[in-house]
Amino acid sequence: MNKLKLNYTSLSFLPILVCIPLGYQLINNIHFGGIKLFQEFLISAFNPRIENEIIITVINRLNETILIGFFSWLVSIIFGAIFGIISSNIFYKIFNIPNFFYRTIRVFLTIIRSIHEVVWGLVLMQIYGINFSIGIIAICIPYIAVNSKVFAEQLETIDYKRFESINQINAPKFSTLLTIVWNPIINTFKNFGLYRLECSIRSTVILGLFGIGGIGTSIFSPFIRVHFSKSRKKWDILIEAYFLHSPFIRITKII
């Protein structure tokens, strides 16, 4: 029988030990108080009553959600790419800008990224009130920072020799930059872009819970009052909309 050796590999499994007290807590605190509520929710969700009025409302709310999600995605992916370029070391090498600016912009984007879109939404709502554009801006701010990190990380992987070779041709700096970053940017967009659209739509739904509009706003009031019976028709369609929405995003990814 192999002896258990205490080395770095075995130490890396130590965090699993956290599961023991966590599992104990979960088993100890289990109660079925909410099971009736959950049953009610499931019955409402899978027992659709389709009425024209409800369908029209849900379609309108869905349109709002997709519109906010799509605009936020479009703006955040474009500006994310731009900020990604200016927060990657290749940009500073080409333009001979001191490293201080590189670090400053990265720290700035990290701070922006660390604040959740819901927090941005709540802050902006206090200033501008509740409206459609607040949703877009609230999602865009952290998303630009998140996207810029992904783009920048891809650009950091560019072979330095490739940069040297194009730089040695002594082309105008913007031509050099574009030639070097073009393909990593396009590839990142292809691999990551649609996932971010998915995230963006999901965030729009969450922000809707805070009254910004879209499907989230529709489900907010019955949800908070736990009146599933009153919102039954909406839940039915929302669940269906969710199931429709997810494959849609995934199919477009495959295409």
Add this chain to the structure above:
Amino acid sequence: MNNTLLELKNISYKYKNNLILNKVNLKINSGEKIALLGKSGSGKTTLISVLNGTIKPTQGEVKLFNKSFEELDRKQKSKITTIWQDLRLIEDLTAEQNVNCGQLAEKNFYFAIKNLLNISSFKKAHKYMQLCRLHNSVYDKNIRKLSGGQKQRVAIARSLIQGSNILLADEPFNNLDPKLITTIKKLLLENVDKTNTKKSPKTALVSLHRLDFLKDFDKVIGIRDGKIFFNIRRNNLKKLHLDKIY
């Protein structure tokens, strides 16, 4: 003929406490064809990188047209073209797009965009690719799909399209068959554009391993452990010289 184009004055280059170039002095005159000999790891590639301004020496001064690199403008710097040993092509682009990259110095930003979108004119690129005996079936192929010899010729075509008169080449005949080597050697060492009589004669510094290629060069430089051991006319090269560096 005694018109100095490139000059290295007391150049040393250190990398991670290793002295790669050790007090190198070198003058390259207009029209000279120089062969650079030395074992692998002797400092040939570093010397080329210092000459084209890619590497800043730890000590000493590099002069092009009697000016230091910092004093030169972009157009003047683009008078040097380099063929790297590892080619340094852009892998996501096609062969013709890679060759077109050689024109970036003389063209504007709009050309760079058109080249990346694959909508620019490839007429000039095709001309140089033809000169390098590249078959037209490889023009629009991704560089990843080409053989070693084809990639080598794409890199050479990219360098030729730059139209520079100072060529620095690091083992440019790798991966080429003997028949191609004769063609490529001629292309590299002579002016391709015969119609342009105003052009100064081509100056070349080419690092080599094969001694049978030396007959095409005027001078031979031998380098070992980052030091230049000899810098002589080819006719004066003796076995004794080669024994010093190999």
